[in-house]
Amino acid sequence: MKTFLNSILKRYWQNLPDPREKVLLKNIENTNSADITEYQKSGGYASIVKALEKERTEIIEEVKKAGLRGRGGAGFPAAMKWTFASGDPKFPKYLICNADEGEPGTFKDRPILEKNPHLLIEGMVISGYALKAEYGYIYLRGEYPDAKHILERAIAQAYEGNFLGDNIAGKGVVFHLSVHQGAGAYICGEETALIESLEGDRGQPRIKPPFPVNVGAWSKPTIVNNVETLSNLPYIIEIGGEAYSKIGSPECPGPKLYCVSGHIEKPGVYELPMGTSLREIIYTHCGGIKGGKQLKAVIPGGISTPVLPPDKIDCPMDFVNMPKHGSMLGSGAVIVMDETVCLVKVCYRALKFFEHESCGKCTPCREGTGWLRSILERIEHGEGQEGDIDLLLSVSSNILGKTFCPLGDGAASVVQNFIKHFRPEFEGHITAKTCVVES
Amino acid sequence: MITITINEKEITLEKPVTVLEAARSAGISIPTLCYHPALERHGGCRLCLVEVEKMPRLQTACTLMTADGMIVRTETDAIAEVRRGILEFLLINHPLDCPYCDKAGECELQDLVEKYGPTTGRYKEKKRKMPESLEDAIIVRNMERCIVCTRCVRMCEGVQGASAIAVMERGGHSHIEPFSGGKYDCEYCGNCISVCPVGAIMSRLHRHSYRPWQMTDQVETICPYCGVGCTVTAQVRDDTIKRVIPKLGSPVNNGLLCSRGRFGYEFVGNRDRLTRPLIRKNGVLEESTWEEAIHRVAQKLGEIKENYGSLSIAGIASPRCTNEDNYVFQKFMRVTIGTHNVDSTARTGYAGAQQFIENIFGQGATANIISGISRSDVVFVAGGDPTTVNPILGLQIRACSRKGGAVLTLGKISGLRYFSAHALDHASFTETVLLEGIVTELKNRKALSGSHSSLESNIKDIAVPVEDVIKKCNIGEDDFRSFITALSEASNPVLIIGKEIMQSNGASYKLLLLSAINYLINGRIYLLSERANEQGLLDMGCASDLLPGSRPLEIAEFRRRYEKAWQVTLPDKPGLTLFEMIHGAKEGSVRAMYVMGENPLFNLPNSGNVKEALGNLDFLVVQDLFMTETAESADVVLPALSWAEKEGTFTNMERRIQKLRKVISRAGKEDWRIISDVSSNMGVSFSYDSADDVFAEISKVSPLHRDLTYDDIEEGEALWPFKGEPLRGGMEITCNKGDGAAEGGKYFLAVDRPLFHSGTLSRKSSALMRLCPEAVARISSTTAAELSVTDGDSIRISTRIGSLALPVFIDEAYDGSLIMVSNNFRGKGVFSLMEYSIDPVLKSPCVDNVIIEIEKSDRPVRRDPKNDSEVKR
Amino acid sequence: MLNETAIKELQEIRNKYPSARSALLPAIYVAQREFGWLSEEAYEAVSEVLGVPKAIARGVGAFYAMYKHRPMGRNIIQLCTNVSCMILGAEKLVDYLKNHYGLVPGGTTEDGRFSLVIMECIGACGTAPAMLVNDEFYENLSEQYIEEILAKFT
């Protein structure tokens, strides 16, 4: 019963508009796309063989040419991180795949993890080889129990297929991989907190420097990359960095997974060229606003990224251009909100999230997120007071730039941007002493 | 060379440090809360944010390392704004209950708010509520005041190594808790209290009894408990000690303390303290005057000396008394009485072991700096748990392991269970074979250098094949081999030897083997010492065979030196050792005994026998703080001043001489003064007016302490070998192999040395009594299973000489067939069950392999001493 | 105390890491499974097997939202109410569970059949509102659909 229901309902990904073939979501319609034989049928694991013939430095060179940027949110050039890490003489080195996917609105890594795990494994083996890292861990968020079993099965198959182990593809290359399951902490997506968590500690960010590339997991050089980032590797090896760099935005090329949710006709994960405009994503690919309602606001890159009003959506969705348009690409998690949504409530809910996820290490975030939440709560409940908006802004600015890690900054900037673009709605709540949208 | 600029001021640094350290070194203050010099960097409170040119965000001074050319500003308006903001955040959930918070006046948060604001609050919601936790007997937790700087947790895990508390939950719900949530299950070092910047973690001992600014005096002195000799600061209000705290940067303990040092001070003000001299009149001890008491002592000792000769009188000195006390005591015995019959409980292990090792390696072989242990790469522990006997030394071992050093132990040691790389869990009573095996293997791996002929000749024939070792000791071959490898590859190793070795059958032979190991790996030896001035009393000559300066009195040259100094002729034969005295008293050759600050009737094995012996005496004088078991059977009892009430010096196990300072004043006399009064009453006057006078004489007559002054000591320059001349080693070695384990026993009795007690003094400290209120039989879970008993059940332990019923305490961290019972509680001392034999070389007792009978006895009813009501477990 | 197989399982997990401490998160999962929830006893067991001080183990466990520190119902409903789910009606579903099952956030039904845990984003925003029941995703939820789903759990 359930399986029937879910087989129709679970289809949360969408195709690339033909004719261009897909890279990251290749074949995932096939019912057992997660199986190694399926994967190999369509040329999977060919890139490993190809890669192991190259020099390590060559691979890093290709990635550099490709201009691959990290897909985890920061958009840090992958090749640069890799060069730092492989420059460090210490051994062993560790490669960690960041599959914590905690940013609200984000579900782009999930189709890879659940439907195309071998692509990720192949990508990790190639990176591991390039970086001389012999051990890899996939830090998987606790909220993805299915993915855990799928990944573990895939890893077992890869060992059998000799794509993992002590003599990969008979080339004497060593790479071991296992899954480490998180337990419900958004902050563990931050790479140093992730490492703490991997070492069996409370997931709190570490002091930087030293950076993980030099002193990471178990004090050894450690490379942390996002699922999507690593999954690009087989393709880069297949077509070469040069060709890859022609896809999408020149400044940060490649295919990109956009995950669209909220009041939208066809929500889901879309594989599109990096730099596709927000408007195109919403109206061309996702069929516009649900039920033909009015667009009120869009959060373009996950909760932590600045919200945009309808007149600001003609921006190319990539790491370089979004900041110029007053927001960020983040994790490419587009949350669409129509006219019926109360933005004070959304802001309040967002702060509830930050309060809940604050690790508590640093003062401004630990105390400030809760304070902001409580002010927003009373405004939303019609108990807002004169001067509350200024108080919100003042508290936010006492947080912004003072915190240990970007989580706290995120919380502050969310408040600032909601007020910046939708101040009247906040004022309305305070004067009307009730929610002006829903009532 | 690094040059940086802070607030337009140029600072040059030898090596990179944090911006905070750089600033402070240049007298520029930056506010901090989570930073603590003794702890790992944290960077959480954000109070130390500063502006750094060419850096996008503000930086935390406590974490940012200086780099050449760095330009820093710490006092801009923006920074002031930030500090106010951070402090406002810290206050929104803070109860602001300063009026009745014990921390007020020394609270870092209070001071910072006073300095940087804010003065008004903008937070309108309800504050976080977390009721103050009074579940624990010693430590109060108030999590509403907690600012989550985690200094306590970093101390507990990173320095103390107890890992008893942790931050629970996260974000705004973060709070610090012991495992159980309320009561602590820990070592009660209280070092978390020291580092808490606010009133979140505090001692209950002085709760609401004073305000920090009402302290009338605070005195730096030395802890009275163990041989480590930690520096403590005692804070006083109207002549009572309110609390004892450590001091950062002090030698030996550098800001740390253990439970005894921090919470064990209450005995000083205990109501049971003796106040007036007592004289036994027709059977009962009655109060009298000093004149009468002193006169009585002098007269009785005079008579007995007259009638039975000097050798019929013996004296027991005290490892709890100062060097000055002990020097005067032995001088009294030697000069006024005319005998070398002076000894002490150091004879129960430390004295013999030290002399044995010094005969091999030379005087001072065991005088090694404690802080050096953490810098060594291998620590080999044999014979006891250093973390309970000498806790601060134990921390050094943990630090060594944390820095990557290897800690090797004979047997499992509870206090080191998370720190030992290899614990050879050998079968009971197989240490000898094991040590022989280790010596054999080390000899195979390292050739004998030939630099120590007498030692080498003693070990050259030792050869026990590995197979035998692992079979006899029942240990894994790999374990044994990796143990040996670690030992033999050590570059800067340390050996730590405890009483379980010193008091075991064949102790001298085991010490020979350990010395051999030390010789082969070229290490340093530490002897665990249970009493604060155990070393000092030996150096003062309170031993039947030693003159001051630890000079063997059989060597005529030394005797002559003191005969000249004291204007007497000294007997040329050593006097009676502690146990010979007891024996003598029993069979009548010893007629009188003078006991200063010791409780032999309880503290010596086979205490029943000691009681009988002392009962035999014609005359017994006891000088003490409390009515001890021994005092009860005395003819005259003289009340002495305690460690806190007098000046003087202690010599710790490193042989560091440290100054004891008078903390509070109390009517009465120091031990040395009582003795000299008695002496002049017997016609030999010593004419000292102060401890200084006594020390002046010591530094004049003792070749070891030559020219040493209190000023040298104050300056911390009284380190071995002082300005004196140590004796050389390389002497003839004799030792005794003992006769192995007693036959036919399944369970054996061992002396437990609990962290929370020390001799019988700790009984009088209510805090320590709350921590460990009664004697227990500590057994392994295996033993518990065999006896089918659980915690709270009670067993009866019987030996040939006695029997005790005790509640069992099952120690998960320990396994083996030994039953461990402490010797601290009145009527429940393990020594009442222990017969002993004397090691012919060390002259110390062997108390291991005591065979015992055990039966389960019915649950004892524990009664509350106050209202005698039954206490539920 | 943990049973033999669980201890074996832990020792295998432990070998995936360079240090025993690193096996703490998976170990706590195992203890949660074996004991039903993370009682002091559960943490003592973990501490025993991994040789990690028990206060540390508990402190680590207490950091993570998915570890359960009080007894739970037979089935755990983990419902997302984060923005994407909220704007598509997650709150109504919370009310629905309250009214029809007497199930409040953080609470458990009297018959011990269900516990309700409110989740931050569970990565099903494209098919919001969504929830996990035990280890299974259920998406595009509606009141009827929830009723349909919960009917299958006893």
Ligand SMILES: Cc1cc2nc3c(=O)[nH]c(=O)nc-3n(C[C@H](O)[C@H](O)[C@H](O)COP(=O)(O)O)c2cc1C
């Ligand atoms: C609060 C916070 C949460 C984060 N969460 C994630 C996440 O869930 N997944 C992810 O891949 N990166 C996350 N990141 C980014 C990581 O810190 C890191 O930059 C990234 O994993 C690097 O991989 P990339 O270079 O491939 O993007 C987060 C960062 C912060 C500050």
Ligand code: SF4
């Ligand atoms: S900003 Fe501070 S409290 Fe918030 S998550 Fe980062 S480190 Fe933790």
Ligand code: FES
């Ligand atoms: S003192 Fe620097 S952050 Fe706390």
